[in-house]
Amino acid sequence: MALFFRAIYLGWFISLIYAAVLYFSDKYRRESLINVGIAFTGGVAAIVIITTLHAGIPGFSGDGFTGGFLARAFDSFVKAAIPEEIAKLLVFFIIVWHFDFEDFSEGLDGMIYMGMIGAGFGAYEDFSYIFSQTLPYIGEEGGEAGRALQFITWQRAFPGHVLINSVSGYFLGRARFTNGNQKKFELVAWSLIVAILTHGLFNLAGSGGGTGWLIIYVLALGRVFFFLRGKMLEDSPYKAFSELPDEITESSFVSYINIIRDWEFDRPIDRYKKLYDRETSPNLGYLPVVISIVILYPVAIAGVYYLNKLILDFFKLVS
Template structure:
């Protein structure tokens, strides 16, 4: 039980850190806390169908490109895109006001998916040594596994793909939407598969280089999205008297959109003392434990 709880709290802490960085990536406003939390929970629930598919289909778990791009990339991203289509895509204004919102929501969904994956790798990767009673060996293995799980994966795959899908969400022509959606999906699968392949065959330095490359790409897309933000255009219109307004909704809608506090400071949103403590100590651990029990139950009742 001690290892189980330790694995849960470590994965919860990592996820909370990633959500904090993603949540604050838009300096112009804070997305609604309730919506962000709901998307995170649904991302965790997306693990269950993935586990079932892997259990029912003899796909194997090797370090081959097929495993990286199909068993992991195609299946996991396919399920996450399906959840995204049923949730984030359906959001309206002001929950979803610009493409960067989509990138944040989709990244949070990826973090929700990744929290259980982090927990499972930490727990299962050190369980055998833990039960053997070799404390010194356990601490060594545990430290290595935890370090390996600190590399951000799902948050980057889905955050980056979210920019493409977010662009599609605000297009009017359905053919253009489908094209950008398809490109976003392929992009996520390619990023995910490459990450897994490098992690299993390339070692720490290549994986770190790959992660830094993805972080740099995310920051570049973030900069471009913020430059085209209607909230930034609204600030310029008020402070500099610009009269050009190329956005579909009137400026007044953005001025009173939830989470936009200009000319005051942005509020903390979900990252205030009480929500953080509640999430870290109670909410996230309970959710991880619930998904774990659900997976164990489904595998138990399914035929071998």
Template structure:
């Protein structure tokens, strides 16, 4: 059953042949007051967006998130750690058969993915001690009730703040592309923070052999986390795109996407340690290699589901092409985890 009726016309519009129902059951910008109202609404929306972005920037600066990138060692390791996530985000971008997304929107979404990560860092830091009192059960609850929902929400916020409102966000699949880019931004700053802390714990590194040895181990570990962020937020972003083109059910669709992304994300966090231990004990592999196998299996599985979702969209889009190569209007199938 639809959350809202697909027919949003007033009964008067349906039953009345009067061609002009302006101010009765329809509305459009006509008078100076109408124009003023449109302008005020635009200003309120843009001011709200600016406040959220400035607050996010202030938050990430307050926790030292951006300052870590000014260190050449941390910057080098962070860039290396983000490469797998970058490759995966590039694949999602390449999978968009409708049109190539503008670099400006991609760059802004990436930067917003970085700054909105500060919200997640603060909320996670505040709430983790509360759940820690419940030990193992608390840790699992923390992943499912805080980490997954909060991190996927702030990544989706990075898309919703700017790219979503742009006319060039013109297809459902665009949501997956911008979601992937937001996930890349989030993963990049998260890696930078983790790498900075790890280097601080061992007393620092230099741009010499330490960077190749110890730094390589830290970077390899963080590089495994990035692709997951891209996959999770691609799912949420896809549903955000679906919501944009199905306004009658926008709220439930967005919620569905967030639930899918948050559960996949939280399950990874909750099972990574156990899964790695089981692989290590069964194969005798070192801890790091066992972890690599687990990540490849888990993220690879959901990456495959994302691939299927993007492929179904591609097939539906191509099937909707007319003989002269122009796409028809209805090209927004739903696929993937239900």
């Protein structure tokens, strides 16, 4: 049981670091922690979809990323990247898009919310790997379990899902604020294609043994993320608010903005100002967030873990 909760907190800690970097990457206006937490939890829940697929389709699960190049490529793309990215995209549309998060008010938010779903998915995946691959060493002499735990934790320290989904979220952010259903569909399709390609290549880079190629790939993917983030920040409707001098008064606010910038966004300017000033979006203090992380998060992970076991047991019974 000690290993179980240690694996939970290690998996959480790895993903939380990257989620925090993603959260604070919006320098003009940050999302409601409530909505961010919902997206993160949705990423954890997406694991259930993958477990059902692996258990329900014969030959779909198993020890992947082994064998020759073609076998590893098949495992990387077909068994992992394609179903996992479809599952995360479904979660995004069900939770973020369908319920029309009020905080989803600019293109960068697509990168943040999709990245948070990826962080939640990665948190559970990290826990699962750390727990399952360390468990066989429990009880062995010479500190084998401790060394295995350290080694596997290091292996899981690469920011795969959060980077992959932040980059693919760029296209979802653009789709959200693009007119025309055909254009929206094309951007969503590009989001899925990019997610599958980057995810599959990430798995392939890490499956050949060693970490050299994986480090290079992660650094390149990180560079792409910061490039796309810069483009979104440049086009952010909140950029103008941050550039306002202090002497601009409330009464002249709208007229002043209209002078310095043509307003090209769906919502009226006063609506964006309310969002910028946090007059509409609920938020949490940091104490409830800490309580959620320390207490509620392990409960959620444990719940998904045992639900996965029930799904696997069910398919074993009916097979």
